[in-house]
């Protein structure tokens with residue numbers, strides 16, 4: 001079943017992802033830091049409570065010692081300021097007689113203060129269960145117990161107004177930081193996503209251009225992302241290869257048309273002249289027409305071979321055989337031609353085993369051999385040597401022929417390339433033999449090179465790997 005998912009642009013998708021990650025981080029950080037801070041703050045408040053109590057005890061002791069006894073007015077001052085901090089103080093002397101009691105001094109204010117604390121704490125912790133706690137401390141002077149102080153407060157701990165303010169402002173900071181982080185995630189995410197999606201958009205539009213046949217439009221922009229860089233590289237080289245193949249196809253069509261035009265025009269004009277009665281259809285003229293037809297069929301045959309060998313996927317049927325023996329058997333087929341031109345031949349004797357496609361290597365030897373004889377001078381020599389050097393099989397075919405000029409040397413492997421078309425026409429060459437030869441050798445992962453001196457001769461060197 002095909003599920004039609006809602007398609008989003010890469011940019012939207014990346015921005016949403018960044019935002020989601022940022023939101024998650026902000027939420028987690030806020031929860032954990034809030035919990036941690038609150039716990040720390042609670043334990044701080046608790047330990048501070050004891051400190052505050054001891055400070056009051058110290059103040060009362062000090063008052064006692066300074067004034068040699070309890071002074072109600074001084075105790076009242078201490079008690080009122082303690083009340084402001086949420087503490088209800090009661091002082092008794094050694095006999096247990098109450099000297100000063102905040103509840104008695106101002107009962108209403110005490111209740112009010114407790115009520116306030118309760119409301120504050122409930123506002124922050126709805127489930128807070130506080131209760132009134134009283135702690136008793138002795139008042140010691142000269143190692144004597146001179147009285148007692150009871151300090152009552154809302155326990156186990158409580159937050160004052162300023163404590164609550166502090167916690168609230170912390171929360172506001174957290175919310176502010178969270179919002180800032182989310183906004184930054186949107187902005188940054190958008191920027192990064194744009195950086196990623198722009199080159200991909202470029203690749204898409206170039207690929208679409210390629211599919212429309214626009215092969216010149218390349219992606220020039222380089223990306224800092226390795227994968228995108230190799231993607232643009234692949235698209236560019238794909239366009240290059242397609243362009244090369246397109247050119248090759250066009251050139252092949254043009255070449256074939258060009259090659260066929262000459263014999264066809266000759267044939268047409270000869271036949272027309274005979275039909276119109278300008279020429280008599282004698283055997284000599286008919287033979288000339290026949291020759292042209294043979295030339296055309298040879299060309300078609302060559303083109304067939306070219307299509308077979310020049311295709312990227314030449315299938316090699318490799319076997320092990322002696323290359324020298326193969327050369328010797330091929331040479332026998334050229335005996336007549338060699339005798340006609342009085343050409344001598346020398347072939348190296350040592351057998352050289354190679355692992356290759358025998359039929360295709362035969363084609364190579366035939367092409368090079370026939371060229372050597374074709375372009376050799378009367379009474380010349382063709383030398384074939386085969387040997388192994390640096391783990392490679394080397395085959396050299398050297399003739400004492402007409403040679404090839406430097407300017408033509410590298411082009412002779414091109415399809416339909418002939419150094420001298422008029423002479424080649426006479427020899428029947430269509431300029432395809434060496435193209436096929438090179439294709440076969442390259443399919444064997446070998447190389448072919450040529451050296452030549454005009455008037456001296458030509459030497460082709462074929463190098464093949466052993467396996």
Ligand code: ADP
Nearest residue numbers: 371372375412418419429430431432433434458
């Ligand atoms: P062709 O069928 O015309 O011989 P090839 O592809 O075999 O085509 O050769 C291309 C051209 O290279 C030939 O037309 C010829 O001019 C030149 N050539 C090839 N081999 C030799 C050689 N041994 N000596 C001189 N010229 C050569």
